[in-house]
Amino acid sequence: MIRSALSYPSKKNLVLQCLRRMSSLVSTSVSEVHPGVAHVTMHSPPVNSLSLSFCQELSQNLQVIHKDKSIDIILLQSDIPGIFSAGLDIKEFTQPKERLMEFWTAFQQLYIDLYGASQTTIACMEGSAPAAGCMLALSCDYRVMTSNTKAKIGLNESLLGIAAPPWLAQQMMDTVGSRVAELSLWRGTLYAPEQALAIGLVDELHENPRERALELAVAEFQKIPRQARAASKTLTRQKRLKHFHQERQADLEHFVNFITQDAVQTQLRGYLQQLAAKKNKK
Numbered sequence: 210m211i212r213s214a215l216s217y218p219s220k221k222n223l224v225l226q227c228l229r230r231m232s233s234l235v236s237t238s239v240s241e242v243h244p245g246v247a248h249v250t251m252h253s254p255p256v257n258s259l260s261l262s263f264c265q266e267l268s269q270n271l272q273v274i275h276k277d278k279s280i281d282i283i284l285l286q287s288d289i290p291g292i293f294s295a296g297l298d299i300k301e302f303t304q305p306k307e308r309l310m311e312f313w314t315a316f317q318q319l320y321i322d323l324y325g326a327s328q329t330t331i332a333c334m335e336g337s338a339p340a341a342g343c344m345l346a347l348s349c350d351y352r353v354m355t356s357n358t359k360a361k362i363g364l365n366e367s368l369l370g371i372a373a374p375p376w377l378a379q380q381m382m383d384t385v386g387s388r389v390a391e392l393s394l395w396r397g398t399l400y401a402p403e404q405a406l407a408i409g410l411v412d413e414l415h416e417n418p419r420e421r422a423l424e425l426a427v428a429e430f431q432k433i434p435r436q437a438r439a440a441s442k443t444l445t446r447q448k449r450l451k452h453f454h455q456e457r458q459a460d461l462e463h464f465v466n467f468i469t470q471d472a473v474q475t476q477l478r479g480y481l482q483q484l485a486a487k488k489n490k491k
């Protein structure tokens with residue numbers, strides 16, 4: 210089931226290609242909302258956690274959009290109320306080694322496809338974005354977050370008994386500075402919107418992030434020549450991406466070695482139980 214139709218005027222081949230790809234996919238949809246502006250909408254209830262298939266699907270959609278020269282701005286959003294993305298699907302961490310490798314490879318690819326997108330990307334966060342949910346936002350060029358104080362954003366991995374991968378920690382440092390990142394990484398701080406704005410983790414708060422993101426895209430960002438935006442991105446991101454490609458295999462090995470440790474597995478199972486207990490209390 211496809212949640213909403215793709216519409217790229219005068220791009221019939223691409224539409225067909227997309228539809229073919231998406232026929233077995235259910236967790237994201239793509240739609241052109243204004244000439245040159247595409248919404249990529251995440252919909253994987255209950256919390257848009259990034260499972261193997263969700264990472265792969267999001268990547269595939271981004272790759273299709275990358276090839277579409279008529280699209281120059283991507284708005285990444287969720288249609289689950291109160292949630293942007295809950296980060297990586299923790300259940301994936303308890304899978305056998307082969308699956309873990311496939312999972313992490315798909316997550317790495319998603320980072321490449323989003324952080325490395327030549328288009329201008331805006332994260333429209335109407336809800337919480339912990340851990341890899343925060344990675345999705347950090348990979349975008351601009352972040353608009355809801356002003357609703359229930360929403361939280363940050364890298365809380367340490368509270369799960371794990372650590373963010375080096376490249377995600379680096380994204381945090383690049384965005385908020387080394388000292389703030391250092392503190393927030395080991396504390397696992399999840400920031401309320403006003404705090405996130407104060408440290409520069411998000412760029413704007415708005416009661417309607419989607420509306421604001423579209424307004425920014427059309428009234429501001431599209432006025433800057435597309436090639437200039439893309440070249441500026443290359444200036445600031447190329448070095449990080451090159452390094453990431455060099456370290457990709459080592460990063461995969463680090464992940465598998467780390468996550469399969471008995472102590473880490475015990476901690477993760479405990480964390481999942483905490484989440485379930487919290488839900489039962491509601």
Ligand SMILES: CCCCCCCCCCCC/C=C/CC(=O)SCCNC(=O)CCNC(=O)[C@H](O)C(C)(C)COP(=O)(O)OP(=O)(O)OC[C@H]1O[C@@H](n2cnc3c(N)ncnc32)[C@H](O)[C@@H]1OP(=O)(O)O
Pocket residue numbers: 255256258291292294295296297298299300337339340341342365366369371372373374375463464467468481484485487488
């Ligand atoms: C040289 C360097 C050396 C170091 C190398 C180290 C390398 C190691 C690398 C390891 C890296 C690991 C990276 C991890 C990144 C991550 O993304 S980890 C995931 C972190 N995410 C979270 O902690 C979020 C947890 N969830 C929540 O806080 C809340 O669910 C929410 C705020 C998102 C939403 O709250 P609410 O709306 O109240 O929903 P809930 O009732 O809590 O949940 C509903 C439902 O969803 C399940 N769920 C929630 N989050 C996840 C998740 N991330 N994965 C899987 N499932 C999740 C929750 O259990 C409920 O499930 P049931 O309905 O009960 O089945």
